Amino acid sequence: MAAQGAGQRGARDPVQTEIDIRKVSKVFGQGTAAFHALTDIDLQIRSGEFFTLLGPSGCGKTTLLRVIAGFEQPTGGSLQIDGKEVAGLGPNQRPVNTVFQNYALFPHMTVAQNIGFGLKMQGRPRAEVAATTDEMLNLVKMEEMAERKPSEISGGQQQRVALARALAPRPRVLLLDEPLSALDLKLRKEMQGELKRLQSETGITFVFVTHDQEEALTMSDRIAVMNKGRILQLGSPHEIYHSPTERFVADFIGDTNFLELPVSAVEGAEATVTLPGGNGTAARLPDGMTPRPGEKVITVIRPEQAHLVEDGPADLQAEVETAVFFGTDTHVHLRLPDGQGFILRRQNVDHMAEPAPGTRVGLRLSPGALRVLRG
Amino acid sequence: MAEVTAGTERALRGGSDAARPARRRNYSVRRLPGFGVIAIFTFVMLYLPIVILVAYSFNEGVSQARWEGFSLQWYEAAFNNRQVRDVSVRSLWLAVTASGIATLLATLAALGTTRTSRFPGQTMIYALINQPLMVPEVVTGIALLIFVAAIKVQTGYTGMGYLVAAHTAFCIPFAYLPIRARLETMDITLEKAAADLYASPFQAFRYITLPLLVPGIVAGFMLGFVISLDTVVITEFVKSAGQDTLPTYMLGQLRRTVTPEMNAIATLFLALSLMIVTAFFLITRKRGV
Numbered sequence A: 001m002a003a004q005g006a007g008q009r010g011a012r013d014p015v016q017t018e019i020d021i022r023k024v025s026k027v028f029g030q031g032t033a034a035f036h037a038l039t040d041i042d043l044q045i046r047s048g049e050f051f052t053l054l055g056p057s058g059c060g061k062t063t064l065l066r067v068i069a070g071f072e073q074p075t076g077g078s079l080q081i082d083g084k085e086v087a088g089l090g091p092n093q094r095p096v097n098t099v100f101q102n103y104a105l106f107p108h109m110t111v112a113q114n115i116g117f118g119l120k121m122q123g124r125p126r127a128e129v130a131a132t133t134d135e136m137l138n139l140v141k142m143e144e145m146a147e148r149k150p151s152e153i154s155g156g157q158q159q160r161v162a163l164a165r166a167l168a169p170r171p172r173v174l175l176l177d178e179p180l181s182a183l184d185l186k187l188r189k190e191m192q193g194e195l196k197r198l199q200s201e202t203g204i205t206f207v208f209v210t211h212d213q214e215e216a217l218t219m220s221d222r223i224a225v226m227n228k229g230r231i232l233q234l235g236s237p238h239e240i241y242h243s244p245t246e247r248f249v250a251d252f253i254g255d256t257n258f259l260e261l262p263v264s265a266v267e268g269a270e271a272t273v274t275l276p277g278g279n280g281t282a283a284r285l286p287d288g289m290t291p292r293p294g295e296k297v298i299t300v301i302r303p304e305q306a307h308l309v310e311d312g313p314a315d316l317q318a319e320v321e322t323a324v325f326f327g328t329d330t331h332v333h334l335r336l337p338d339g340q341g342f343i344l345r346r347q348n349v350d351h352m353a354e355p356a357p358g359t360r361v362g363l364r365l366s367p368g369a370l371r372v373l374r375g
Numbered sequence B: 001m002a003e004v005t006a007g008t009e010r011a012l013r014g015g016s017d018a019a020r021p022a023r024r025r026n027y028s029v030r031r032l033p034g035f036g037v038i039a040i041f042t043f044v045m046l047y048l049p050i051v052i053l054v055a056y057s058f059n060e061g062v063s064q065a066r067w068e069g070f071s072l073q074w075y076e077a078a079f080n081n082r083q084v085r086d087v088s089v090r091s092l093w094l095a096v097t098a099s100g101i102a103t104l105l106a107t108l109a110a111l112g113t114t115r116t117s118r119f120p121g122q123t124m125i126y127a128l129i130n131q132p133l134m135v136p137e138v139v140t141g142i143a144l145l146i147f148v149a150a151i152k153v154q155t156g157y158t159g160m161g162y163l164v165a166a167h168t169a170f171c172i173p174f175a176y177l178p179i180r181a182r183l184e185t186m187d188i189t190l191e192k193a194a195a196d197l198y199a200s201p202f203q204a205f206r207y208i209t210l211p212l213l214v215p216g217i218v219a220g221f222m223l224g225f226v227i228s229l230d231t232v233v234i235t236e237f238v239k240s241a242g243q244d245t246l247p248t249y250m251l252g253q254l255r256r257t258v259t260p261e262m263n264a265i266a267t268l269f270l271a272l273s274l275m276i277v278t279a280f281f282l283i284t285r286k287r288g289v
């Protein structure tokens, strides 16, 4: 019922900003011991989106979530939730709920009491607490377990209860701190689908933390890639995967080829670079970068964006070092004429023969796939 | 020399010679010479006197050394002894009151030292709270004697208040330690989760911290209770006339003739203590979340 209402809220104004983070920083300690956990975070999270913070361990993901939830006060910047400044408000005064990494279910309460806790604290009438608890039990398919204690249910079930408990008060935003990291692979896949379903059914804004790039790519509407307390790149999974602007982002997400190539010409946001072997090809430049002709730049291309050519013109030549068969695809390790290594991923249709080590092959790059990285 | 060093090093690291692991597997402290003798001696010293005490509480005669047949007469005598009844009631009342107050104060102290951000002098506070564990009881006793005497002269009040206050202060560390241990092992994210789910600080305490703390509080109360019930030195120094507790009464009686009535009282005392300890284990195990 109310879940639909929340859905409409999201649908009515899909680009409304739910969380507006401006120049937020967080410093732990003082003086020489000061540690900058977050530096100048600028982030607008949209109403009803599935937003992911992705980054390696220690990059500040949890700290940012804790700042949003109100467990930590930022040392600088401003934070608005639903248009209201929340500086100085405690976690109990923010329309935000958290799913904790270790679930943090109350061990002395039943599953149903856990789920109803937020509503009870809000002072909702008994009947409403009971009705919403039932609705949530139903939503996460835990009706049979309502009277069990958290110690009497499995890890995956605890995960569902933690979700239901956080969703029950219908927060505007749900914060999820690596909620799936404690689950085994199969359960994890299952819960990924479950989370997506819950998000679209409730229309609540999800801010999801993970260090698993595949999880981020499959689940998110938008991803912010973080490193060392900063946001390096913000964009859709497509943009992050296909148009990384920083070496760190390209390296962190998926398999990548980095090629160091000289620039021969620059025109607007596009440079012409010289491939090993002498052919020129276009490469997209990141915003605000204009290398001089002759300068060497780092470019990036995904393994599946290069193709072996049987006949016809090739962009460059390479020698096969090894080919590793993975079932649906084969990874071909190549050596370019200038000595740089290159990995190519070929989809296996029909029964294709593996290229033999030592053979010389022609490579064609997908048009527009090559990108120049900053730095 | 070098060879010896290498060999020792290897031995220290666990050794690679095949014989060594085998020998280690068979190694057991039970095989050390004298292990059995020491163990038996220890248990005998621990329990035999108590067994004898209990046994002679059922003696027909008045002797503590010669068995003259089974009888419950000393229990009957103890129950009919007005004085014994009075001091028992006083002891229990004092233990419940002092331990109750001590548990309340200890709970507040434990919350104040675990649920606040670290403050300067925190270690000092631990030490101060635990004073009774460090200062010899007899020193505390004499200090209290002088202190209480001065107040008595000033105010003329000679009631049970002095004993309650002295026992309370003495019980606080015993109540404090299990409560603090419980708070420290409690997952702090539970309280965070409660706050996240709109609980005010008081509600988070009332619905999350307190229920989870109950086993610690019960343990603290029972420890304090047993300590108060048992303490002789402090009571002896602080009590006014007619304020004997069970232990000080028994001590007083022993200066005269030791009849098996004392054994009977001591046995009952022992039974009560055992009951409390058992209850304590059952409660903490059942509530053990």
Ligand SMILES: Nc1ncnc2c1ncn2[C@@H]1O[C@H](COP(=O)(O)OP(=O)(O)OP(=O)(O)O)[C@@H](O)[C@H]1O
Pocket: A028, A029, A035, A037, A055, A056, A057, A058, A059, A060, A061, A062, A063, A064, A211
């Ligand atoms: N209370 C604190 N005092 C000092 N440093 C802290 C504190 N909390 C976090 N940090 C530091 O801030 C950095 C970011 O921590 P954070 O927990 O946000 O990382 P994370 O991205 O969530 O990592 P993970 O993936 O391992 O959970 C870490 O280097 C951590 O040591």
Ligand SMILES: [Mg+2]
Pocket: A061, A062, A063, A177
């Ligand atoms: Mg974290």
